[in-house]
Structures are given as C-alpha cells and as structure tokens.
Amino acid sequence: MGEDAHAGAAMGQTGRTGRRSRFLEFGRLEFCQWSDDLRRWRDDFSSLTQKFLSMLAVRKTARGLGNVEVQDMPEPHPDPGQVLMEVDSAGICGTDLHIYFDEFETNPPVTLGHEVAGEIVGMGKGVRGWKIGQRVTSETYFYTCGECLHCRRGRRNLCVKRRSIGSKADGAFTRYMLTPASNLHRVPDELDLESAALTEPLACVIHGVTLTAQVKAGPR
Numbered sequence: 427m428g429e430d431a432h433a434g435a436a437m438g439q440t441g442r443t444g445r446r447s448r449f450l451e452f453g454r455l456e457f458c459q460w461s462d463d464l465r466r467w468r469d470d471f472s473s474l475t476q477k478f479l480s481m482l483a484v485r486k487t488a489r490g491l492g493n494v495e496v497q498d499m500p501e502p503h504p505d506p507g508q509v510l511m512e513v514d515s516a517g518i519c520g521t522d523l524h525i526y527f528d529e530f531e532t533n534p535p536v537t538l539g540h541e542v543a544g545e546i547v548g549m550g551k552g553v554r555g556w557k558i559g560q561r562v563t564s565e566t567y568f569y570t571c572g573e574c575l576h577c578r579r580g581r582r583n584l585c586v587k588r589r590s591i592g593s594k595a596d597g598a599f600t601r602y603m604l605t606p607a608s609n610l611h612r613v614p615d616e617l618d619l620e621s622a623a624l625t626e627p628l629a630c631v632i633h634g635v636t637l638t639a640q641v642k643a644g645p646r
C-alpha cells in the first residue's frame with residue numbers, strides 16, 4: 427500500500443459527514459490498491475516489451491581507443507520524415523576502424539555502420555513515395571542544416587553541421603536503423619542487398635575518379 431492510501435485514510439477522517447467520509451475512505455483505498463496493481467502490471471509489461479523490442483548493436487560507448495561493445499538497446503521508432511530500415515547487410519568501412527582507434531569524431535554512445543542496405547519496415551509521418559517492404563540503401567546523412575553554403579549548393583556531404591549515421595547518429599551494425607527518407611535509394615530487383623550495401627563506397631569511388639580526378643576512358 428503506498429503513501430496515497432494513508433492520504434486517503436486521512437481524508438476520510440477529516441470528512442464532514444461520517445457516511446460520506448467512510449465512502450471516500452473506502453473508495454480511495456480500493457482505488458489505491460487497484461492503482462498499485464496497475465502500476466505493477468504496467469512495469470511487468472514494459473519490461474517484457476522491452477525484452478522483446480530490444481536489439482543487439484555494435485556501439486562506440488565512449489571516446490578513446492577501443493570502447494566498442496555489443497550492447498542491448500531498444501528498437502527505434504521513426505519520427506516525421508524518417509523511415510525505419512531492417513538492416514540486411516552492412517559494410518565495415520575504413521572509417522569504422524578509425525572510429526575504433528578514436529581517429530574520427532564520434533558522438534558516443536552511438537551504433538556504428540553507415541554502408542547499408544535493407545528493407546523499409548516503418549515510416550514516420552509525412553513520408554511520401556516509399557512503401558513498407560521496399561528494398562533500399564541509404565546515404566549517410568542523419569542531419570544537415572539546409573542553410574549553409576554547401577547545403578544550398580546541394581553538397582550536403584560538406585555541411586558544417588552535418589551529423590552522420592554511424593558516427594554521430596545510430597547506424598547500421600544492428601537490426602533496425604533510422605534514416606531520413608530523403609537519404610533513400612531504391613535497390614533494383616536484380617541487385618542483391620549484400621552488394622547494395624556497398625553503394626555508398628562505390629559512389630565515393632565514382633565521384634573521386636570521374637569528377638574529382640577526371641579520369642576518362644583511355645588514359646593510363
């Protein structure tokens with residue numbers, strides 16, 4: 427019996443008519459007993475759901491050398507504009523090794539992994555043009571400001587306030603990952619998801635070779 431029950435008894439004693447007071451006292455005591463039971467059931471239920479709705483994740487737990495652990499964490503839910511991806515495959519990038527050695531900026535505790543392909547299993551409000559079950563890969567932005575010069579020029583990858591998946595926002599080395607719907611690219615039916623997880627490094631290579639270094643067919 428909690429403190430509320432004593433408060434109920436006290437209220438009963440100070441009521442104006444005896445009959446009404448006893449009724450109030452009885453009602454309050456009953457209610458308190460019920461609410462204790464409800465609270466207990468709610469706690470049992472939430473620990474049960476937490477058990478079933480949790481997932482293992484490879485996480486950087488603190489800055490410094492190492493500090494990478496497999497941890498249990500709750501399944502995420504998509505906010506407006508986000509989708510929930512069930513990860514099929516994720517690549518281990520050189521960046522992940524730099525993160526292990528603490529040579530790359532992170533915002534721990536954070537789930538690693540940013541080369542990813544999987545299926546859409548949940549969508550937040552306002553997500554249009556995608557549907558549950560679609561096979562997708564994701565770009566690596568979790569947040570960009572949309573206002574800096576780079577963002578306004580369509581170069582979100584250079585945003586000064588950028589927070590990336592797998593270093594400053596939870597990433598793909600787990601079962602479920604959140605990503606803004608604006609990051610998504612559909613995976614063609616003929617491409618398996620394991621290969622599709624390497625879309626981001628492939629895009630980096632193509633950009634580097636064809637746009638930055640301007641290597642053309644023919645030169646050796």
Ligand SMILES: [Zn+2]
Nearest residue numbers: 519520521541
């Ligand atoms: Zn990478």
Ligand SMILES: [Zn+2]
Nearest residue numbers: 571574577585
């Ligand atoms: Zn920006």
